[in-house]
Amino acid sequence: xxxxxxxLALLIVTLVVLQTTVFPQLRVFGAIPxxxxxxxxxxxxxxxxxxxxxxxxxxxxxVDLFLASPLGLSALANSVTGYAVGVFQSGFVRESRxxxxxxGFIGGLVGGTIFAIVGGIxxxxxxxxxxxxxxxxxxxxxxxxxxLAVFPFVHWANHDSDMGYSxx
Amino acid sequence: xxxxxxDARRRPVLLIVVLLSLVLVTVDSRxxxxxxxxxxxxxxxxxxxxxxxxxxxxPLRDASDGITGYGAVKDENAxxxxxxxxxxxxxxxxxxVGSEVNExxxxxDLPTIQDATGVAARVIGGxxxxxxxxxxxxxxxxxxxxxxxxxxxxxxxxxxxxxxSSTQATVTLLDSPGFGVGVRLENTxxxxxxxxxxxxxxxxxxxxxxxxxxCGKDSSPDTCISDGELVFTSAVANAAFxxxxxxxxxxxxxxxTGELESTVSLRPLVNLNDITYVKVLRWPELTGG
Numbered sequence: 001x002x003x004x005x006x007x008l009a010l011l012i013v014t015l016v017v018l019q020t021t022v023f024p025q026l027r028v029f030g031a032i033p034x035x036x037x038x039x040x041x042x043x044x045x046x047x048x049x050x051x052x053x054x055x056x057x058x059x060x061x062x063v064d065l066f067l068a069s070p071l072g073l074s075a076l077a078n079s080v081t082g083y084a085v086g087v088f089q090s091g092f093v094r095e096s097r098x099x100x101x102x103x104g105f106i107g108g109l110v111g112g113t114i115f116a117i118v119g120g121i122x123x124x125x126x127x128x129x130x131x132x133x134x135x136x137x138x139x140x141x142x143x144x145x146x147x148l149a150v151f152p153f154v155h156w157a158n159h160d161s162d163m164g165y166s167x168x
Numbered sequence: 169x170x171x172x173x174x175d176a177r178r179r180p181v182l183l184i185v186v187l188l189s190l191v192l193v194t195v196d197s198r199x200x201x202x203x204x205x206x207x208x209x210x211x212x213x214x215x216x217x218x219x220x221x222x223x224x225x226x227p228l229r230d231a232s233d234g235i236t237g238y239g240a241v242k243d244e245n246a247x248x249x250x251x252x253x254x255x256x257x258x259x260x261x262x263x264x265v266g267s268e269v270n271e272x273x274x275x276x277d278l279p280t281i282q283d284a285t286g287v288a289a290r291v292i293g294g295x296x297x298x299x300x301x302x303x304x305x306x307x308x309x310x311x312x313x314x315x316x317x318x319x320x321x322x323x324x325x326x327x328x329x330x331x332x333s334s335t336q337a338t339v340t341l342l343d344s345p346g347f348g349v350g351v352r353l354e355n356t357x358x359x360x361x362x363x364x365x366x367x368x369x370x371x372x373x374x375x376x377x378x379x380x381x382x383c384g385k386d387s388s389p390d391t392c393i394s395d396g397e398l399v400f401t402s403a404v405a406n407a408a409f410x411x412x413x414x415x416x417x418x419x420x421x422x423x424x425t426g427e428l429e430s431t432v433s434l435r436p437l438v439n440l441n442d443i444t445y446v447k448v449l450r451w452p453e454l455t456g457g
Binding site: 019020022023025049054056063067073075080118122129 | 191206
């Protein structure tokens, strides 16, 4: 359990470093992916809503420390998205190769929308606009692509070697 | 068949994290020194790791262009661009110096950009999110960079420092939504506010007093707005920016059907999507001691 949590913490740090260092140089139509949001979706898919919400809150806070937006905005968006994915995860086809991409896209849309709406209500200029809709959509597509790489890393970090899995 | 682990906790986790998040958003929106301190510590702590990662990925990015000796060519290109931009900026500033307002400013003993010293810095990163227009520079409070200081590049205004830790600082670009700077027109000296617009790289000029029309064929340039006319930071006491910094140029004056006023569009003189070196101005200058 401790090792699992340490791996997840290291995963968050790694994703924040990549988010702040590498991906700002790799914009596509002005958008970049939200790595911590994608990781939250992956955790929620494996662990359910409660763990998804907690991981989303922690990872969102970590990335909020490097954003100009108010602290807590990404935490809110990620935690709610994680919870929602966790609630509906039992209905997804788990063996599908495209499932990470589908979840990454849906999570990107939901998380980005929550971020923009709450940010706009909190007084951030420019969050509630048609341009934001375009940015959220492009970023969601980008999230779907990076999900192919993020999901396996989350699965590795989340693997608890001293607990057995229950099988259906 | 794939398996998953069911989470047996029944605590109202979502409610707790949502409430915590909303409290943090509310507190930080109003400004909080403790949160700002956390941010500075986090950025300073992660900065060495970011430098290593950046140094690893920079060569990979450069190699993707497939040009031999790209690093040396890139450095020389950046240096030449900076020198060219500085020369262009000097030329533009001399157009401003020749104006009547500058003479009045001297009479009123207002400080000018020539009085401001600064800290040179390199842009080391872009915005890590999708809803902000910022860049990160490699100088922080340890080098004299502080929140609120204006930032310029060779040929004009870039923005201002909005966050600063010990080793780096965040600069909000002047075309960021909600960013406003007091300006004056080159020919008429009419004052207004140049504001960034959501989703647009062009800014909008809002006049403080008189609304000027677009210049016609026989119009005198000191009574109207011309395409290509420059705007400079205006000279007022206690201004956030030194006066006479080139900011943007007029790219169009449009009046849509049904609107009461014309819209004056401005394009920043600095290419805000391609900045390598900037200068953070110590403004206002400390006097005495």
